Amino acid sequence: MTTTTATGETTTKNLALAIDIGGTKAEAALVDSNGQVVPGSRFRRPTGAGSTSDELAAAVRSVLTDALATRAAGTDLLGVGVGSAGPITVARGLVSPLNLAVWRDFPLRQLVVDSVPDVPVTMRMDGECITLAEHWVGAAVGYDNVMGMIVSTGIGGGLILEGSAIAGPTGNAGHIGHVEVGGFDDPCLCGGIGCVEAIASGPKTVAWANRQGWTGARGEDLAAAYAAGDPIAISAVERSGRAIGQAIASAAALDDLDIVAIGGGFSRVTPDLFRFIRAAIAKRVAFGFVTKVKVVPSALSDAGPLIGSAALIHRAEMIA
Incomplete structure (x- = not known):
């Protein structure tokens, strides 16, 4: 009203x-x-x-x-x-x-x-909420096959397919943070090896840079070092983007996605993160239905998760 x-x-x-x-x-x-x-x-x-x-x-x-x-x-x-x-x-x-x-x-x-x-x-799950928010008033308005992602302390995600939010029987559908990606052997708290969260979240990216000799402590420090041209910071962000891109390519192969909207604090480490993500997806040259997926920053800044939680009430007809 x-x-x-x-x-x-x-x-x-x-x-x-x-x-x-x-x-x-x-x-x-x-x-x-x-x-x-x-x-x-x-x-x-x-x-x-x-x-x-x-x-x-x-x-x-x-x-x-x-x-x-x-x-x-x-x-x-x-x-x-x-x-x-x-x-x-x-x-x-x-x-x-x-x-x-x-x-x-x-x-x-x-x-x-x-x-x-x-x-x-x-x-x-918070990943489903961020996806609902982007579909409602964010970067994915007008699309019916959407994945939302959060890249922050952890990595989460959610799915809207053919206009309906997909939660799955337990509520964990779209949990892309625990998709394993090739070429990495980082152990994950979930028990897996090479989960994208274990590689590409903010804290894990900082930890990898520290192991290479970089001395910063936070994602904000890494962003500043990247902007200053620090080679370890650049390698760390490229590594994160490559892992996220591989995970998105796998999700797009599975779900035929139109668009992926990514928010969360570490997603803003540098705009180049999205360039690295898109480059990893583009390697799937034989699969146009994968490489067609658009990968864009969230249009909702840090309000997305709250707006998405509210969508559970205001847009209840979409909840599977």
């Missing part, structure tokens, strides 16, 4: 409370039915591998409470959309984020239900 104010501005009364939970933060906001984060409603708290389970739960409760407290009188709360790093178990409302070891089969959905009672709560 929308209304027009005395100044001619269009506003919406139908809101979703969105929460995104990942390896470094829990974040919540109110999002309207146009896919816009309501100003002043966005709150975040740190998570991180050093947090206890109780501290993580407290962070979730805190951001939900803070965001909900900003809801204006006369607006309707349609539900809560929850995006979480995976793996997850949708049917039971459980999460086991790989980078949050203290949460294994943690009942996240019930925590949210208890914190925000009397409204529907829908939970999906």
Whole structure:
């Protein structure tokens, strides 16, 4: 439902409370039915591998409470959309984020239900949420066969095929971060060898550069070194892009994708990352249905995961 104010501005009364939970933060906001984060409603708290389970739960409760407290009188709360790093178990409302070891089969959905009672709560993997966001108001508007990716502390993804979001029986479909790519032997926390997350996430790319003798500590440092022409930083980013491109090429071969939209902090290390990704995909010269895939940066900056979590409520008809 929308209304027009005395100044001619269009506003919406139908809101979703969105929460995104990942390896470094829990974040919540109110999002309207146009896919816009309501100003002043966005709150975040740190998570991180050093947090206890109780501290993580407290962070979730805190951001939900803070965001909900900003809801204006006369607006309707349609539900809560929850995006979480995976793996997850949708049917039971459980999460086991790989980078949050203290949460294994943690009942996240019930925590949210208890914190925000009397409204529907829908939970999906964060990669699916970012894909919904890009399809709704981002870089993939107008496409029906989409993969969204997050390249940050970890690497996640999600799928929309023929206009429907694909979660799979457990909710983990599209988890491209744990596709193994050829030519790499990096061990992964999931137990695999050569998973793209173990190679190309921000922390793993920094760690590889450190093993080559580079002395920086963060993705931001690597970005600065790349811009300055440091040869190790350049090799590290090229390596990351090559692995991501190989994984996308495999996904495109499997799912006949039209477009891949990539967000997350490390995806912005340098625009050249996308050049390296596209070069790896272009090697599939005999498969035009693979090389046709467009690979583009997210159009949503860092708001994408929250907008996507809200899409679980506002665009519920797309959820498989």
